[in-house]
Amino acid sequence: MLNPKLFAPKEDIPRGLYTALGLACFLTILLIWSLLTYTGLVAPMFLPRPDQALKAGLSLLQGGSLTTDTALSVFRVSAGFFLAAALGVPLGILMGTLKVFEGLFEPVIGFIRYLPASAFIPLFILWLGLGEIEKIAVIFFGTFFQLTLMVMDATKNTPMELIEVSYTLGASRRDVFFKVILPYALPGIVDTLRITFGWAWTYLVVAEIVGATSGLGFMIMQSSRFLRPERIIVGILVIGLLGMITDALFKLIYRLSFPWLGKEGR
Amino acid sequence: MAKLEIDGVTKSFNTARAGRVEALSTVSFTVGEGEFITLLGPSGCGKSTLLRIIAGLEEPSSGEVRLDGRPITGPGPERGMVFQSYTLFPWLTVRQNIEFGLELKGLPRSERRAVADRYLNLIGLSAFENALPKNLSGGMKQRVAIARALANDPEVLLMDEPFGALDAQTRAVMQEVLLGAWEESRKTILFVTHDVEEAIFLADRVLVMTARPGKIKAVIEVRLPRPRPFSLKTAPEFLRLKEEALALIREETLKAVQMG
Numbered sequence: 001m002l003n004p005k006l007f008a009p010k011e012d013i014p015r016g017l018y019t020a021l022g023l024a025c026f027l028t029i030l031l032i033w034s035l036l037t038y039t040g041l042v043a044p045m046f047l048p049r050p051d052q053a054l055k056a057g058l059s060l061l062q063g064g065s066l067t068t069d070t071a072l073s074v075f076r077v078s079a080g081f082f083l084a085a086a087l088g089v090p091l092g093i094l095m096g097t098l099k100v101f102e103g104l105f106e107p108v109i110g111f112i113r114y115l116p117a118s119a120f121i122p123l124f125i126l127w128l129g130l131g132e133i134e135k136i137a138v139i140f141f142g143t144f145f146q147l148t149l150m151v152m153d154a155t156k157n158t159p160m161e162l163i164e165v166s167y168t169l170g171a172s173r174r175d176v177f178f179k180v181i182l183p184y185a186l187p188g189i190v191d192t193l194r195i196t197f198g199w200a201w202t203y204l205v206v207a208e209i210v211g212a213t214s215g216l217g218f219m220i221m222q223s224s225r226f227l228r229p230e231r232i233i234v235g236i237l238v239i240g241l242l243g244m245i246t247d248a249l250f251k252l253i254y255r256l257s258f259p260w261l262g263k264e265g266r
Numbered sequence: 267m268a269k270l271e272i273d274g275v276t277k278s279f280n281t282a283r284a285g286r287v288e289a290l291s292t293v294s295f296t297v298g299e300g301e302f303i304t305l306l307g308p309s310g311c312g313k314s315t316l317l318r319i320i321a322g323l324e325e326p327s328s329g330e331v332r333l334d335g336r337p338i339t340g341p342g343p344e345r346g347m348v349f350q351s352y353t354l355f356p357w358l359t360v361r362q363n364i365e366f367g368l369e370l371k372g373l374p375r376s377e378r379r380a381v382a383d384r385y386l387n388l389i390g391l392s393a394f395e396n397a398l399p400k401n402l403s404g405g406m407k408q409r410v411a412i413a414r415a416l417a418n419d420p421e422v423l424l425m426d427e428p429f430g431a432l433d434a435q436t437r438a439v440m441q442e443v444l445l446g447a448w449e450e451s452r453k454t455i456l457f458v459t460h461d462v463e464e465a466i467f468l469a470d471r472v473l474v475m476t477a478r479p480g481k482i483k484a485v486i487e488v489r490l491p492r493p494r495p496f497s498l499k500t501a502p503e504f505l506r507l508k509e510e511a512l513a514l515i516r517e518e519t520l521k522a523v524q525m526g
Contacts, residue, residue: 159353168424169343175370258357
């Protein structure tokens with residue numbers, strides 16, 4: 001019954017099976033969670049039961065605090081991320097196209113991107129206070145440098161032959177940039193945005209755990225202080241869900257925008 | 267006056283492993299208007315480098331290439347090029363690929379369409395005008411690449427082993443397609459190959475190159491009638507030329523193999 005092709009490297013498997021496998025993994029986690037909690041193996045104060053988490057989620061939703069916390073967090077993530085993308089995408093394209101700019105910026109960015117964003121939070125608080133700007137700055141700092149380097153790499157992927165053939169067809173340098181490098185690099189850039197948006201969410205929690213009075217990260221931190229683990233679970237699940245939705249959106253945009261991509265990506 | 271003059275061109279470059287390597291020793295020859303020249307040589311003899319120098323994609327270490335008497339300083343649309351690797355723009359359809367150069371020239375839409383129609387027809391891909399490159403076979407992609415280069419109406423067409431990645435049967439058909447297109451347009455063509463049969467079948471003159479550092483070893487005049495049907499490949503005169511070329515190229519290949 002089991003098709004031996006299922007375990008052939010890179011071989012395609014039926015679409016239905018692919019979806020079912022992903023679902024099964026979620027259900028298994030839920031099952032393990034249930035087993036650990038309903039049998040009393042782990043005390044509810046360390047890991048709440050699924051029904052407790054669900055109840056907590058519903059009550060937070062009814063109280064309205066979950067909605068406002070989520071909205072604020074989405075705003076902060078989006079603001080930080082869009083700022084990073086607005087600067088990082090053009091800069092990355094420039095660095096990927098012109099060696100002069102790569103030589104100028106790559107070493108500095110390569111250095112800064114290894115500096116932990118969380119370690120800068122005290123400095124940001126010192127410089128920017130505890131307001132929104134500080135939160136957005138943390139997310140910006142966490143994503144901008146990686147994003148720029150990844151956009152640079154996506155841009156550099158343009159095959160030299162494609163550029164050379166354009167020159168022999170009469171293209172100017174400007175033409176090569178706008179009519180060859182940009183369209184070729186665009187799918188890679190969109191994919192980079194998808195991946196770095198995911199990272200932006202992880203920096204959000206870091207930003208909101210320190211010195212915040214609202215947002216999902218803050219809610220998680222408060223719940224820990226007041227020993228409400230079921231609320232922590234709710235916060236984590238909401239962030240996961242939002243991440244999954246944005247990821248799916250990016251993938252949809254990707255599929256609709258680049259019908260020319262082959263099965264192998266190009 | 268000759269259409270294209272290759273005048274004392276040399277090329278050497280630095281490598282990390284072997285130090286300074288001489289790719290081309292002095293190469294000089296001329297190509298007449300409307301002539302079909304093939305450059306035949308063992309792999310690594312610098313024939314592609316020579317073609318890239320003529321295209322303006324690389325600079326010679328010394329010497330000069332002139333087109334209609336004017337020295338070449340960089341790539342330009344008067345020297346179209348077809349590469350061995352597939353170089354269609356993957357986001358453009360077959361028709362848009364063919365119109366790429368015409369659009370750069372600022373040709374009005376209706377004229378672009380007319381030119382593209384002509385070349386689509388010439389390469390027999392009219393039915394695929396709206397297909398994307400990812401849906402084409404290798405042979406089809408190269409046909410489009412040839413059409414794209416021809417549609418741009420270059421003075422000289424440079425072809426760097428354009429059929430090198432194709433299987434033998436497709437390759438033979440492509441040679442006939444190319445000859446058909448050439449007989450219609452009578453472009454000056456410089457075609458690089460390491461396939462002896464291909465070199466003779468296509469050319470007015472075959473320039474046989476030596477192993478690295480490449481230079482012209484011999485010139486074989488091919489006085490076979492045109493148009494050339496594929497059956498020509500088994501004609502006695504063809505086989506005689508083939509034998510001559512094979513002997514020349516074998517000497518060089520042996521040298522190339524011994525050099526490593």
